[in-house]
Amino acid sequence: MQHFSIRRLQRDDTSLFREIRLEGLNRHPEAFGASHEEEEAYSLAQIGDRIESNAVFGGFADDGALVGVVAVARSRGVKMRHIATIWGMYVRPQGRGTGLSRLLMVAALDEARRTCRSIRLTVVSSNAAAIRLYESLGFKAWAVDIEALKVGDTYHDEILMRLDTDA
Numbered sequence: 225m226q227h228f229s230i231r232r233l234q235r236d237d238t239s240l241f242r243e244i245r246l247e248g249l250n251r252h253p254e255a256f257g258a259s260h261e262e263e264e265a266y267s268l269a270q271i272g273d274r275i276e277s278n279a280v281f282g283g284f285a286d287d288g289a290l291v292g293v294v295a296v297a298r299s300r301g302v303k304m305r306h307i308a309t310i311w312g313m314y315v316r317p318q319g320r321g322t323g324l325s326r327l328l329m330v331a332a333l334d335e336a337r338r339t340c341r342s343i344r345l346t347v348v349s350s351n352a353a354a355i356r357l358y359e360s361l362g363f364k365a366w367a368v369d370i371e372a373l374k375v376g377d378t379y380h381d382e383i384l385m386r387l388d389t390d391a
Contacts, residue, residue: 226285226322230331233280233293238272240290241280245271248293248314254373254380255348256312281331283315283324291319294328296336308336310345313354325357333361337389348373349381363387 233241242263249260266274274280283292292315299307310332315325336343347354349368363385371379 226319226324228283228285228291228319228322228324228327230281230283230327232331232335233275233282235272235276237282237290238268238275240282241275241293242266242268242271244282244290244293244314244316245312247316248312252314253375254378255314255351257346257373278311279332279335280312281328281335283319283328285319291316292324292328294332296332298336298340305339306341308340308343310336310343313345320353325354326361329357329361333387341389343387343389345385346372346382347385349383355383358385361387 246260246263249256249258249263253260277297279296281294282290285291293312294310294314295312297309297311299305299309310329313325313328315328319325333343343363345358345363346369347358349355364387365383365385367384369382369384372382373380
């Protein structure tokens with residue numbers, strides 16, 4: 225059984241994060257609001273700033289390879305600081321079915337629960353495995369954004385999900 229360690233990424237991890245982020249955007253463009261082309265244009269400094277301004281968690285294999293990531297952003301506006309958004313969830317194929325996705329989500333949720341009452345995410349409606357994971361962690365669908373993303377000539381719906389906490 226594969227073992228993973230989860231830790232919050234730091235600016236020193238910028239290149240690792242960039243590599244896995246671009247891989248996810250390339251392999252599954254329908255699963256992300258961002259595009260590979262847009263993200264590829266970001267400088268390492270911009271990506272490092274993103275890591276520092278969000279809580280980005282990485283799942284590392286025993287050999288030190290970064291196998292999965294997830295991020296949490298806390299809303300900044302005074303009236304919305306109670307809301308956290310989970311974004312950028314991606315696990316490389318070798319980490320799928322191992323429990324790594326759940327470990328990453330638990331780390332993200334622990335972070336979000338410290339200061340936020342509502343935790344939100346979006347998931348493409350065709351990603352049944354992710355939807356099952358999020359529901360098993362207590363997320364509930366509250367809306368569907370029809371044709372939220374367009375990849376090539378194909379539109380994809382997104383399910384908006386939320387988890388309310390006691391924070």
